[in-house]
Amino acid sequence: MTAATWVAVAVLLAGAAGVATLQPGLARVAHHVKEHDEVYALPPPAQLHVATLGWDAAGVDLLWATLLVDYGTHWQEHREFTAVPQYADAILELEPDYAPLYKYIDTLLAYRPLQGTEDDVRKARAYLERGTRERPSDPAVWLEYGQFIAFMGPSFLHADADKQAWRKDGAIAIAHAVELGADVDNSLTAASMLTRAGEKQAAIRYLRQAYEFTEHPSMTAIHQAIGQRLAALQAMADLDEADAIAHAIDERWQRELPYLSRDRYVVLGPSVDPARCAGVAAYGGPGCGQLDCCRDWPDALRAVSGPESSAGSP
Numbered sequence: 051m052t053a054a055t056w057v058a059v060a061v062l063l064a065g066a067a068g069v070a071t072l073q074p075g076l077a078r079v080a081h082h083v084k085e086h087d088e089v090y091a092l093p094p095p096a097q098l099h100v101a102t103l104g105w106d107a108a109g110v111d112l113l114w115a116t117l118l119v120d121y122g123t124h125w126q127e128h129r130e131f132t133a134v135p136q137y138a139d140a141i142l143e144l145e146p147d148y149a150p151l152y153k154y155i156d157t158l159l160a161y162r163p164l165q166g167t168e169d170d171v172r173k174a175r176a177y178l179e180r181g182t183r184e185r186p187s188d189p190a191v192w193l194e195y196g197q198f199i200a201f202m203g204p205s206f207l208h209a210d211a212d213k214q215a216w217r218k219d220g221a222i223a224i225a226h227a228v229e230l231g232a233d234v235d236n237s238l239t240a241a242s243m244l245t246r247a248g249e250k251q252a253a254i255r256y257l258r259q260a261y262e263f264t265e266h267p268s269m270t271a272i273h274q275a276i277g278q279r280l281a282a283l284q285a286m287a288d289l290d291e292a293d294a295i296a297h298a299i300d301e302r303w304q305r306e307l308p309y310l311s312r313d314r315y316v317v318l319g320p321s322v323d324p325a326r327c328a329g330v331a332a333y334g335g336p337g338c339g340q341l342d343c344c345r346d347w348p349d350a351l352r353a354v355s356g357p358e359s360s361a362g363s364p
Contacts, residue, residue: 090133090136090137092113092136092140095139095140095142095143096143098140098143098144099143099144102144106144106145107144107145109144110141110144110145110148113137113140113141113144114137114141114148114150114151116137117134117137117138117141117158120133120137121134121158121162121163124162124163125163128163128164129163129164130162130163130164131162131163132162134155134158134159134162135159135173138151138155138158138177142177142180146180146184147181147184147185149185149188149190149191151177151181152177152178152181152184152185152191152194153190153191153194155174155177155178155181156174156177156178156194156198156202156203158174159171159173159174159177160174160198160202160203160206166206167206168206168207168208170206171202171203171206171207174198174203175195175198175199175203175216178191178194178195178198178199179195181194181195182195182223187230188230189227189228189230189231189232190227190232192223192224192226192227192230192232193223193224193227193232193236195220195223196219196220196221196222196223196224196225196226196227196240197220197224198220199216199217199219199220199223200216200217200219200220200221200223200224200243201220203216203220204216204217214247217243217246217247218243218244218247218249220243221239221240221241221243221244221247221249222240222244222252224236224237224239224240224243225237225240225241225244225252225256228240228256228259228260228263229256229259234260234263234264234269234272234276235272237256237257237259237260237276238257238275238276238279240253240256241253241254241256241257241279241283244256245283250283253283254280254283254284257276257279257280257283258280260276261273261276261277261280264276295351298351299312299316299347299351300312302320302321302350303315303316306320306321307321316347319345319346319347319350320344320345320346320347320350322343322344322345323343326343327343
């Protein structure tokens with residue numbers, strides 16, 4: 051062999067020896083970096099449109115696949131995974147109404163490796179709320195949003211007031227999803243949650259709509275179940291209204307004519323101040339004008355029974 055050949059062989063052997071010597075150490079360093087630091091090499095979301103050269107749909111698919119693979123890899127290796135919001139922001143920059151993201155973002159954040167936090171849950175809610183704006187007529191997004199903030203999210207919160215507020219908002223979102231076409235069975239769940247939150251009238255309103263939606267022979271069972279729940283809630287609401295009316299009468303009786311029996315006071319009707327209630331300004335207008343100037347029980351109690359309810363004489 052010529053001298054040049056020997057030089058080439060020597061250089062090749064030296065390079066191989068260098069790789070064999072340095073590779074284990076570099077591999078350990080790379081593994082250490084991957085274990086302790088998240089490496090997100092993509093540009094900021096605002097620059098992604100330029101980076102994809104117009105192939106936004108392909109870029110979204112690649113980002114979504116990468117996110118799922120990284121999520122699974124971190125679970126397998128028992129490592130923290132905090133880059134979900136960065137991937138999500140990048141995907142939504144390219145395709146704001148990307149449905150798969152809104153379907154799984156709550157799981158990716160709340161149950162991320164190794165443990166989600168209250169901050170992660172609040173971020174998930176923010177993403178799902180954006181989904182309801184980007185896809186306002188999609189019942190799947192509304193249902194995912196409602197179920198997350200009603201059932202999954204509150205378990206990560208610390209304040210009881212926040213938990214109650216989230217459950218109430220979740221019930222309303224679930225009911226809206228039913229209005230948009232989600233499984234009508236969810237209306238019963240939403241009604242139960244609204245009832246526990248003290249929103250009986252809202253529960254009745256949603257159940258009435260669901261009752262109308264299910265007037266079809268193929269939905270007889272759920273139609274009857276909704277009807278039974280609606281009747282029970284209506285009875286509860288009527289009982290609450292009756293209790294409120296009775297309480298209002300008792301308060302006025304004790305304040306105005308406590309020396310009379312209650313029955314006689316009810317027959318006489320509410321007392322009014324003639325001087326205060328004189329003139330058109332006090333007595334005119336719809337109903338009897340000022341409530342303190344009403345001379346009949348139905349008008350005097352309309353603040354308790356509501357303008358749409360006709361409170362008869364007790």
